[in-house]
Amino acid sequence: MxxxxxxxxxxxxxxxxxxxxxxxxxxxxxxxxxxxxxxxxxxxxxxxxxxxxxxxxxxxxxxxxxxxxxxxxxxxxxxxxxxxxxxxxxxxxxxGNGFTLPPESRESEAVLLAGGMGVAPLVFWAQRLVAGKRKSAGDRIQVFIGARTKEQILCEKEFKKLGCDVKIATDDGSAGFFGRVTGLLEAALQTMDCQRIIVYACGPQPMLRELVRICRKKLISSQVSLEEHMACGIGACLGCVVNTIDGYKRVCKEGPVFEAKKLIY
Ligand SMILES: Cc1cc2nc3c(=O)[nH]c(=O)nc-3n(C[C@H](O)[C@H](O)[C@H](O)COP(=O)(O)OP(=O)(O)OC[C@H]3O[C@@H](n4cnc5c(N)ncnc54)[C@H](O)[C@@H]3O)c2cc1C
Ligand code: FES
Structure with a gap:
C-alpha cells in the first residue's frame, strides 16, 4: 500500500x-x-x-x-x-485496512449498519459494492442508518441514489424506527437468511458492541470499523490497540476494519 x-x-x-x-x-x-x-x-x-x-x-x-x-x-x-x-x-x-469482500465462492447479501458519523466510510463501500463485478455481494444492499434525531440523519439520499434499500432509526422517534439502529436491524433479521448476510458496520462503540453480540448469537459474518483514540496513526505508538483472539492489534495498522468474530469485545 x-x-x-x-x-x-x-x-x-x-x-x-x-x-x-x-x-x-x-x-x-x-x-x-x-x-x-x-x-x-x-x-x-x-x-x-x-x-x-x-x-x-x-x-x-x-x-x-x-x-x-x-x-x-x-x-x-x-x-x-x-x-x-x-x-x-x-x-x-x-x-489502515478497509472493508473486504467475502470469498468468491460465497453468495452473500450486504447489510450496512451506520451509527451517526459512521455513514462516512460506508457510502464509499456501498459505491464499490454497486460498481464491483461481484454482483453477489452488491445485488441487494440494505442500509440501516441510526441517528439521534431526524435532523442528524446523514447520507440517506446518497445511499438511495446508489439503489440501496435504506431503513432509518432515530433515538427520539422523529423519523423511522423509534430506538437504536441495532434494534431495527435485529427486528429485520427475523425475516432474513442470516447465513447469506455480511454486515459491514461503523459507528459508536456501544452500537458496535451490540452488533457483535447480535452477530455472535445469530452466527452472522460481520466486519466492523473501530474508532480508537490515535496518536501516530501509522502503527508506531501502540496507543490504539484492541484485544482480539489473535492477540492485541493496532486499530490504525491492522484495522480499523476487523472481523467481528475476532474481537474480544
Ligand atoms: C479510523 C478513524 C476514523 C474516523 N473517522 C471519522 C470521520 O469520518 N468523521 C468524524 O467526525 N470523526 C471520525 N473519527 C473520530 C475523529 O477522529 C474524532 O472525532 C476527532 O479526532 C476528535 O478530535 P477533536 O480534537 O475535535 O476532539 P477531542 O477533544 O479529541 O475529542 C472530543 C470527544 O470525542 C472523543 N473522541 C475523540 N476521538 C475519538 C476516537 N477516535 N474514538 C472515540 N472517541 C473519540 C473524546 O474522548 C472526547 O470525548 C474517526 C476516528 C478514527 C480512529
Ligand atoms: S495510533 Fe499509534 S499505533 Fe495506532
Whole structure:
C-alpha cells in the first residue's frame, strides 16, 4: 500500500447541518490509492493548535478529490471547521485496512449498519459494492442508518441514489424506527437468511458492541470499523490497540476494519 504525506489543497470545507461538515481536498495519489474503510491523518491547524493529527475516514473519492465528513466535537475538529478553501492541509494516507469482500465462492447479501458519523466510510463501500463485478455481494444492499434525531440523519439520499434499500432509526422517534439502529436491524433479521448476510458496520462503540453480540448469537459474518483514540496513526505508538483472539492489534495498522468474530469485545 502506498502511503503519502502531502500538503493537500482544501477545495471545500462547509457545514452540511448542525455540527456536521464536509471537507473536500485535492490529492490525486491519495485518491487513487484509497480503499473504502481507510482513513487519513490530518494536521488540522497550521502552526498552532493540536499537536496530534486527527483521523478521518475517507467518505468518497472522485478523480483527484477526496471527501470527508466530520462532526465538530472538540478542539481539533473546531479548528478544522475554520479552515478555508484554498488553504493547504498536511495529510497522511491512505491508512489502515478497509472493508473486504467475502470469498468468491460465497453468495452473500450486504447489510450496512451506520451509527451517526459512521455513514462516512460506508457510502464509499456501498459505491464499490454497486460498481464491483461481484454482483453477489452488491445485488441487494440494505442500509440501516441510526441517528439521534431526524435532523442528524446523514447520507440517506446518497445511499438511495446508489439503489440501496435504506431503513432509518432515530433515538427520539422523529423519523423511522423509534430506538437504536441495532434494534431495527435485529427486528429485520427475523425475516432474513442470516447465513447469506455480511454486515459491514461503523459507528459508536456501544452500537458496535451490540452488533457483535447480535452477530455472535445469530452466527452472522460481520466486519466492523473501530474508532480508537490515535496518536501516530501509522502503527508506531501502540496507543490504539484492541484485544482480539489473535492477540492485541493496532486499530490504525491492522484495522480499523476487523472481523467481528475476532474481537474480544
Ligand atoms: C479510523 C478513524 C476514523 C474516523 N473517522 C471519522 C470521520 O469520518 N468523521 C468524524 O467526525 N470523526 C471520525 N473519527 C473520530 C475523529 O477522529 C474524532 O472525532 C476527532 O479526532 C476528535 O478530535 P477533536 O480534537 O475535535 O476532539 P477531542 O477533544 O479529541 O475529542 C472530543 C470527544 O470525542 C472523543 N473522541 C475523540 N476521538 C475519538 C476516537 N477516535 N474514538 C472515540 N472517541 C473519540 C473524546 O474522548 C472526547 O470525548 C474517526 C476516528 C478514527 C480512529
Ligand atoms: S495510533 Fe499509534 S499505533 Fe495506532
Amino acid at each position: 502506498r502511503i503519502r504525506q502531502n500538503r493537500a489543497e482544501i477545495l471545500t470545507n462547509a457545514k452540511i447541518c448542525g455540527k456536521y461538515h464536509k471537507l473536500i481536498i485535492k490529492d490525486a495519489k491519495i485518491s487513487r490509492n484509497s480503499r473504502p474503510g481507510q482513513f487519513l491523518m490530518l494536521k488540522v491547524g497550521d502552526s498552532q493548535g493540536p499537536l496530534l493529527r486527527r483521523p478521518l475516514s475517507i467518505h468518497r473519492v472522485d478523480k483527484e478529490k477526496i471527501e470527508m465528513l466530520y462532526e465538530r466535537i472538540g478542539p481539533g475538529t473546531e479548528i478544522l471547521a475554520q479552515r478555508k478553501a484554498g488553504e493547504f492541509l498536511d495529510v497522511i494516507g491512505p491508512l
